[in-house]
Amino acid sequence: MSISLRNVGKTYRRGGMATHALDRVDLDIAEGEFVAIVGPSGCGKSTLLRLLSGLLPASTGEILVNGAPVTKPSGEMGIVFQAPVLLDWRSVRDNLLFQVEMRGLKKADYTARADDLLRRVGLAEFADRYPYELSGGMRQRCAIARSLIHDPVMLIMDEPFGALDALTREQMRLDLEALWMATRKTVLFITHSIDEAVLLSDRVVVMSPRPGRIERIIPVAMPRPRGLEGRKSPEFMRISDEITDIFLSRGVLTAGVGAGP
Amino acid sequence: MSISLRNVGKTYRRGGMATHALDRVDLDIAEGEFVAIVGPSGCGKSTLLRLLSGLLPASTGEILVNGAPVTKPSGEMGIVFQAPVLLDWRSVRDNLLFQVEMRGLKKADYTARADDLLRRVGLAEFADRYPYELSGGMRQRCAIARSLIHDPVMLIMDEPFGALDALTREQMRLDLEALWMATRKTVLFITHSIDEAVLLSDRVVVMSPRPGRIERIIPVAMPRPRGLEGRKSPEFMRISDEITDIFLSRGVLTAGVGAGP
Amino acid sequence: QDKVTFRLNWIAYGFHTPFYLGVERGYYKDEGIDLTIGEGQGSVRAVQTVGAKGDTFGLADGGSVVAGVTKGAPVRAVMAVTNSSPYALSARADSGIKTLKDFEGKTVASAPGEAGLQLLPALFARNGVDAAKVKVLRVEGAGKMVAVAEKKAEGLMAGLDNQSITLPRQGVPLVDFGYAANGVNTVGLTIVANEETLKANPDLVRRFVKATVRSFQAAVKEPEASIKAGQKVKADMEADLAMAQLKAGIGLMTSEASKSLPMGQFALKDWQDTVDLMKQYQDLQTDKAADAFFTNEFAAKSGS
Amino acid sequence: MGAVRRIVLDHWKVVATFAAIFAIWEFAVLALGVKPYILPKPSVVMTQMFARMPTILDGALATLQPMLIGYVLAVAVGVLLALLVAFSQSFRETLYPVIVFLQIVPKIAVAPLFLIWFGYGLLPKVLLVFLLSFFPIVVSAVSAFRSVDTDIIDLARATGAGPGRIFWKVQLPHALPTLFTGFKVSAALSATGALVAEFVASDRGLGYLLVGYSNNLDTPMAFATILVISIMGLALYAAVEAVERIAIPWHVSRRNTEPELSGNP
Amino acid sequence: MGAVRRIVLDHWKVVATFAAIFAIWEFAVLALGVKPYILPKPSVVMTQMFARMPTILDGALATLQPMLIGYVLAVAVGVLLALLVAFSQSFRETLYPVIVFLQIVPKIAVAPLFLIWFGYGLLPKVLLVFLLSFFPIVVSAVSAFRSVDTDIIDLARATGAGPGRIFWKVQLPHALPTLFTGFKVSAALSATGALVAEFVASDRGLGYLLVGYSNNLDTPMAFATILVISIMGLALYAAVEAVERIAIPWHVSRRNTEPELSGNP
Ligand SMILES: Nc1ncnc2c1ncn2[C@@H]1O[C@H](COP(=O)(O)OP(=O)(O)OP(=O)(O)O)[C@@H](O)[C@H]1O
Ligand SMILES: Nc1ncnc2c1ncn2[C@@H]1O[C@H](COP(=O)(O)OP(=O)(O)OP(=O)(O)O)[C@@H](O)[C@H]1O
């Protein structure tokens, strides 16, 4: 699945107020490519996800998936939203199978796969629990498993590892890399972790603050698998520093003062 | 505000199922101390927060605040929950002032402070927006500002910076440190970031997986402010490595395989 | 056998039992009529359903027939069941009311919109009562009786075959001032049929009237048998009460003007009075003559 | 703002719909030759209504009073009962079944008794309107109060606030959308309530007029009366809806999220 | 499991409450010397009821049919209408006001017309029950269908599923709790509906019996009839609640989160 964004912009309006979230974004993602997006909070990353997936119409410009304009969600993507968005009334397993049911596939064909995915994300014991019985990180893992169950050709993930502890996060990153190497799905990966972006992607898209624009696109030419050792490669350091510098150039960190009296 | 946990345990039950979330936790937090908690997802950190704040009764053991057993929420704490939990029907500013109203204080006395806090977390422009108009990170910043508006004597924060980008996160850390140094509030800080835990706290509590126990308590004897440079100190490296080792010793990272076919 | 439905004017009570008696004894069958009797929800309703040909025949009081016909319902009264109106103004026996005049300064309970209430001014006018001095308390159905029993009102708008029997049985004896007996008569219960039926099948009407007259004659002779026939259909019909109702109804079958007529026939004067009273007191607007509402054609032919 | 224009536009459609219904009705009566005592033409109903406007208006005024008082009572008592039921287990186990039973007992059957117990004035009418319309409020309020997210309740409790304040600041606002469905259903019932009360006991009001008209087979006037009481009910309903619009501008169902559900025009 | 035991315990309290009410009633009638035609003793009501059981049962059977059919119709049509209103803007702007108007028109006033139009059979009764009870379902269902979280709708839409599937898998389950408040209110109304229908448009059933009994001032039997119709209504209500319990085990209001709101026993 290849994706092209041409001069895409998005403005949210309510009453007289407008929020200019995205401005003139041009980006091409090739079939089988792994692209990471980093950028400050509120720069329009989640908005971009919603535009790409066809959930929201762009205000300007054009979005093409495999050359055809996106008008509505296609169901070919696996999406991890920023919030877990689990269905209260379904058990953890049935939250995974939701994807299957919504696509009109046979549940029975996927239950084994669901249990396997749950095992991989460490939720095997919790398959029959309800979302409110999960911890924050467990919910997020459930959402990740859900995005994979129907074996989508493209993955869009919005900070999928945000609520995970360092170790689990590292493990999930390794798993994702392995998955990608095995299947070469097209992946768009939104993250706040510069490390993660560099370690996972073929290219890192760095965005500027609201209204979000593409500041720079940095190719990552590191051999795969980058695994645990990736952090030690000079290429990793160079790119991480480059991204950090872009961020720093925008706002100077102040050895700030807490809230007043 | 000082806190003592004596042999505290918690088991969730539904029907015949039980989840043993916390087991025999003993911990003392002195007045004015900054304690960080790290531990794998699902180890009971959020549960601990709910016990401490009086939202949930412990199954076993005893929790003392200033020597008195906790029976119900006291309102003296500032709490950042893991999810932002904003009130849909209130504007961003009014979400902050919610704390004030719930404590029966005069709203008018706090509006200036609310706007000041919103400015500090970068939401000044959004004071009159509704929660659904915020990005994930913006919601979390709103929740952080909300926990501070009533100038509580103690702060309990559950992954407050989880949804923030690297730069904002760093800035918020610096702000929190400055605030603490200026006011010496008692702080309990739950995080997934080992860096953050070490850079902020007087002691790091490392927890083991479910049922959650305290694995080790590591004092951090680094001078303050630790600021941006803290990461370079040898003490930081030593403690970070120690914590990472504890984590690693529990589960070996596998250069995993993605979800099956 | 013609299939025929007959709509009563009310829930089956004592005075309806002759119809059941007729069915039981095969009087209708003898006339080639396979009769189904349905209980009803008031005369107005019976006129409407017969007018809309939902039922072949119906039981309705003269006032409802007049109102229906003037509003365009294609119906006509084909047989008199009671030529006297059942309306009465009744008072508690212990209220000290001895004459209609005594109602001045007293309270009377009545259901809103009741026909008897609308004609009350006529009753008062003809008996020299100052209507302005009588207070009317409006309450529906059972509430009306309870108001009297509870002394919230001294009198009530009663039916001689209804409340005038029920209340005394609950330990509240009454004195009744019948409208008919006090110069305000309107036609009582009549059998109504659709005009179209009259034209298309006059023989059916004749046979129905004939069987009905026979039924009532039998009931007058053997009231117990009539009640028994009723009880067979309505198991919880109370024999005593039903008997009292039947007797009261039988007492209303003739009027001053129809005394000498055979059972089932109307007197033109009664209809004339009905129309005149309604014009004066019930805002009736019609230029139809009194004989436009009924016919004696069938009762006369079937008369014994 | 577009809101005003939108409301006007909405109303145009509504007016058009009703006009169409009346037209069809008029035409059907004409074409099928329906007799006026069975179903009068709307044009006749209107003419009659305007001809006897003073009588009708008098009746309407008399009916309005118990209808409004009864409704307000239903809202107040309904919400109160819902509170008791929602927040006290013992009330839920003892009082609620009684409330349900009270609702289910057909009030119309016991109405005459009310007269005897409470006299013949305004009180029994108000009570009937109240009894006929309070239940939807209780049911929806109970469900609303009890279904606040536990997260939000935790947030509120953590402030140390008492249950009263939590109720006012959290549960009530959260419950408002559901609460208003109850208010609206009740508003729609209160016109019927007032009418029933007057059927049973009254010497004025629309219900009283209606009984008279139907007894005299004056179907056009009966329809006129029904029309007027319905308009009164509609007005109350519209008022409640207006309050709803003001009270809950934030509700999801009112956010104009940009695209509607895919596949819907 | 504890559930069964809890239900039994619940019912004990309910039974006790009703027993208490009956006891007070009996005692009050005795102590105050209330006349039986005003308020009979419950013991008398019971005796009379059992004495004339066959009649009552006959009537109950006759009433049950329109009540159930009408209710089922109300549920089916109500949900359908709600769908149209919730998901089609043009329906919302044209159909909804008509529905509201239909609800507000006092059915009891138009009931006699039904009788003329549809005869004395089952149809007018079913229609009346339907008309009296469908509206709460529509209102609550519209509100329920329209208030699903946008997040959840996005999740559903992102699967590429059509609106039909989104409705079945997301909106309907999400709406169930609110939907059931409508079902319950309607269930409670349907007994009244059946009774009213029989008051004005029937020649059998409990409503019909009731008219007769009150006309004869047979208050004990009138009360017995009211009791029976109420019990029928209650049974329907309980059945709907049972279905609710099965259909939505997940709802917040059913989770037994450990402590209740602070400050509540
Ligand atoms: N309300 C609840 N009912 C049942 N089980 C629960 C509930 N809340 C939490 N748990 C269970 O308790 C355990 C600890 O949960 P908790 O939320 O405290 O974890 P945590 O340390 O905060 O994890 P995370 O870092 O993922 O947020 C988990 O196994 C979870 O499934
Ligand atoms: N539904 C909405 N209505 C109005 N404004 C919105 C809406 N959603 C997002 N915005 C605004 O658009 C901008 C971009 O939001 P978005 O959620 O895309 O940011 P983001 O890059 O994902 O941020 P974060 O990293 O904090 O999640 C923000 O300023 C936000 O306030």
Ligand SMILES: [Mg+2]
């Ligand atoms: Mg985002």
Ligand SMILES: [Mg+2]
């Ligand atoms: Mg947690």
